[in-house]
Amino acid sequence: MAVTARCCYSTKENVPFSLYLVIFVLSGLTNAQIRYTIPEELENGALVGDIVRDLGLDLRKLSTRRIRITSDSARRYFTINHKTGKLVVSDRIDRETVCEFSGTCSHNLEVVLENPLEVHNVEVEILDVNDNAPQFPRDEYQLEVSESALTGSRFHIEGAQDADDGSNSVKQYRLSPNDHLTLDSIKPFSNNKHIELILKKPFDREQMPSHQLILTAMDGGTPQRTGTAKINVRILDANDNVPAFDNSVYKVKVSENSPKGALVIKLNATDPDEASNGEVFYSFSSYTPERVRQMFSMDTDTGEIRVKNNIDYEETNSYEMYIQAMDKGPAPVAVHCKVVVEVLDVNDNIPEIVLSSLSSPVREDARADTVVALISVNDHSEKNGQVRCSIQQNVPFKLVPSIKNYYSVVSTGQLDRELVSDYNITITATDEGSPPLSSSKSVQLSVADINDNPPVFEEESYSAYVSENNKAGSTLCSVTARDPDWRQNGTVVYSLLAGEVNGAPVSSYVSVNGDTGVIHAVRSFDYEQLRSFKVQVMARDNGSPPLSSNVTVSVFISDVNDNCPQILYPAPEGNSFMTELVPKAAHGGSLVSKVIAVDADSGQNAWLSYHIVKSTDPGLFTIGVHSGEIRTQRDISESDSMKQNLIVAVKDNGQPSLSATCSMYLLISDNLAEVPELKDMSYDEKNSKLTSYLIIALVCVSTFFLTFIIIILGVRFCRRRKPRLLFDGAVAIPSAYLPPNYADVDGTGTLRSTYNYDAYLTTGSRTSDFKFVTSYNDNTLPADQTLRKSPSDFVDPFEDMTSVEVGAVLNV
Known part of the structure; x- marks a missing residue:
């Protein structure tokens, strides 16, 4: 009895396939033949067939009958699931490996059972899956074809191999489009070891010496797989071209009175071959009558036919000759042309x-x-x-x-x-x-040439940067203009346009080289006076009329630390010194005075710092590093010296740093009775002149005192009115202290306009005290300077002028 079952499965690529089951059971025997068909590349555990059902076995007795599978193969590709009684894949099957040289691929198994002993043959046929692409033995093939090869010539190329079988193997080839070679479409391609290329059109090496083609092999599987190889075709030269005349028949007319040697016609036969294969020589063919050869001569190299003897129109009015042309290559082939010469007056002259x-x-x-x-x-x-x-x-x-x-x-x-x-x-x-x-x-x-192009500068504008204090004649920058015209029309001359910088002609600042366009500084620049300026440079050609164009050059002057800090207060003048009164009751942190300085430079070159480099009592006073304010560090005690001398250094932040120093004299006192002691606060080097100063001061004060008494008496008795102030005024920092051209003081940070330090003298007081005033009002009148006297001025005047009060005002 034979049983056939058909089942449908899906592979890992979801491709459906059919399983055919054929069971042959022979009556009276315990041996059955079962055949299954599966595709290759199934995953482990994939179902092959229900072998227990197909053999008619009892699933419950499998364990007692010890069912097993034997195979001739070293690898076990299949196994029986004892729980379900089904035959499943236990190892990946590659058909190309299992059945490398077989057309059909099958795997024979024996199913052995005991109690009673039974042996069943199982054949599993492995179907091919298109998992291999066609592959050529080589990636590139070299094919040499003579250009003399005839149409229909065949050339062999190794075919592609595909490990797959049947419809999955190589089914067709495709050659990249070309005009010369094609594939033989008559023979089937499958299982062919070689492919034949047929020459459908001969190659011409003179047109293209080599060609590159792509050969593609395609299988019949789904999806289709392909493989490619490159074919390099090299064309071999051959004497495959015969000379060719321009015309097969030439008709010329020759005047009957043409002189001997006159050119009748020049034949031209060309051969595209190279070397001797392309060299052509001409001759009369055997068909040309002897009488024609007597009348005309042939130049074998040039193909010229010339008159050899006198031509008589009355004798013969036309001649026919046959000319052959052959190249000098091996096995030359002769080509012929016919020349018909009509004896007439003809055009034998070129225009x-x-x-x-x-x-x-x-x-x-x-x-x-x-x-x-x-x-x-x-x-x-x-x-x-x-x-x-x-x-x-x-x-x-x-x-x-x-x-x-x-x-x-x-x-x-x-x-x-x-x-x-x-x-x-x-x-x-x-x-x-x-x-x-x-x-x-x-x-x-x-x-x-005409002057139709003006000079054009390479840049729209130029910028030059120079540090101040530069040397006169130093180079600032260079401008360049191009003129495509010729000779003098293209010769460019540079010049400065007239203009002014700070009221002075621009030529007094810079100059330009008329030939090279290099701009030089005429003078040394000072950043504090001039920070930048612009000049106009004109480029003019020498055409007629001349053409020109202008460009702006901006010159930027950078600052150099070339100005020392200038101290405005205290301002040393001659042998005088500045004195500030400090109350004895001043507490720590009290503002005593302020050193005011400016720097004409800018930027970090004008950042000033203040430092006390020497003082009578180092721990008594301190100075603000950036403000210059002198303050007490602690409360003033009785043990502190009444006379304090401070030497202050002011430094800028330039590289290298510049500095200036000044002396500040402070008097710790609350009344004027101690003022005469100021005579001892002068410099040591002035002591030698103290006597002369005292004498002069005494005479001046006495004279001033007598004049003062006379004026007071005259005012009282003559005008009968209250005496006016002898002098009163507040001393402020005069504008003359500021350096010339000093501007943007607040911007540079060297002096703030909100700080004013004034000293003034008042009348109307019975005591001789110095007063430390912290406000400034409209009743104070400005004087020329702060309390600034020589040591001799403090001897006698302060003893007699008990009605005069001396004060110092600090206004912040």
């Missing part, structure tokens, strides 16, 4: 081109249709009026017929010498003869 006039050079601004040349064309043949003249296409000129055989060469557009400066105009004249004769003539025409 003659005569240049009658030429206007060269022509200005580039010449308008269109300007006549630049006049030519004449002469032809002595009968067809003189049939001469055609032409001009090359790539020039802006054309030929215009004039009277008779004259032609004018005229311009067709605007000329530009900067684009094309010279033209080589070729004129060709061709007659109507057979073969036509032609001649050419070249006309050289130059274009004259």
Whole structure:
């Protein structure tokens, strides 16, 4: 009994396949033959078939009957699931590995059972899956084809191999499109070891010495897989070209009075081969009668047929000759042409081109249709009026017929010498003869330059950077302008445009080299006076009229630390010194005075710092590093010296740093009775002159005192009114202390306008005290300077002037 079952499965690529089951059971035997069909590449555990059901076994007795599978293969590709009784895949099956050299692939198994002993044969056929692409033995093939190969010649190429079988193997080939080779479509491609390429059109090495083709092999599987190989075709040279005449039959006319040696015709046979294969020689063929050979001669190298003897039209009015041409290569092949010579007056002269006039050079601004040349064309043949003249296409000129055989060469557009400066105009004249004769003539025409391009600067504007205190004559920058014109029209000269900088001519600041465009500094620049300026540079050519263009050059001057800090307060003048009164009751942190300084530089060069470099009592006073304010560090005690001398250094932040010093004299006192002691606070080097100063001061004070008494008495008794102040005023920092050209004080940070330090004298007090005032009001009148006296001025005047109060005002 035979049972056939059909089942449908899906592989890992989701491709459906059919499982055919054939069971052959022979009556009375315990052996059955079962056949399964599966595709290759199934995953482990994939179902092959229900072997227990197909063999008619009892699933419950499998364990007692010890069912097992035996195989001749070393690898176990299949196993029986004892729980389900089904045959499943236990190892990946590669059909190309299992059945490498077989057309059909099957795997034989034996199912063995005990109690009772049974042996069943199981055949599993492995179906092919398209999992291999066609592959050529080599990636590139070298094919040499002679250009003499005939159409239909065949060339063999190794075919592609595909490990797959059946429809999955190589089914067809495709050759990249070309005009010469094609595939043999008659023979089937499958299982062919070689592929034949058929020459459908011979190669011509003279046109292309090599070709590259792509051969593609395609299988019949789904999806389709392909493989490619490159075919490099090299064309071998061969004497495959025979000479070819321009015409197969030549008809010429020769005047009966043509002289000996006159050219009848020049034959031209060309052979595209190389070397000797392409060299052509000419000769009369055996078909040419002897009488013709007596009348004409043949040049074997040039192919010229010339008159050999006198031609008599009355004797013979035409001649026929056969000319053969052969190359000098191996196995030459002769080609023939027929020459028919009619004895007549014929056109045996080439056209003659005569240049009658030429206007060269022509200005580039010449308008269109300007006549630049006049030519004449002469032809002595009968067809003189049939001469055609032409001009090359790539020039802006054309030929215009004039009277008779004259032609004018005229311009067709605007000329530009900067684009094309010279033209080589070729004129060709061709007659109507057979073969036509032609001649050419070249006309050289130059274009004259005009000044139509102004100089153009390479940049729209220029910037120059220079440090102050530069040397006169130093280079600032360079400007460059280009002019595409010729000679003097393109020669550029540089100059400065007239202008002013700070009221002075610009030429007093910079100069420019007229030839090179290099800009030099005429003077040394001072950043504190001038920080930047602009000049206009003009570039002018030497054309007529000249053309020019301008460019702006911005010169930026950078600061150099070349100014020392200038101390405004206290301001040393001569032998005088500044004295500030400090109350004995001043507490720690009290503002005593302020050193005021400025720096004409800018930026970090003007950042000032204040330092006490020497003091009578180092721990008593301190100074603000950035403000210059002198304050007490602690409360003033009785043990502190009444006379305090401070030496203050002011430094800027430049590289290198510059500094200035000043002395500040402080008097710790609450009344004027102690003021005479100021005589001891002068410099040591002045002590030697103290006596002279005291005498002079005594005389001056006495005189001043007497004058003062006289004025007071006169005022009281003559005008009968209250005496006015002898003097009163507040001493402020005069504007004369500021350095010249000092501006933007607040911006540089060296002096703030909110700080004013004044000292003033008042009247109306019975005591001789110094008063420390912290406000400034409109009742104080400005004087020329702060309390500034020489040591001798403090001896006698302060003893007698008990009605005068001396004060120092600090206004912040």
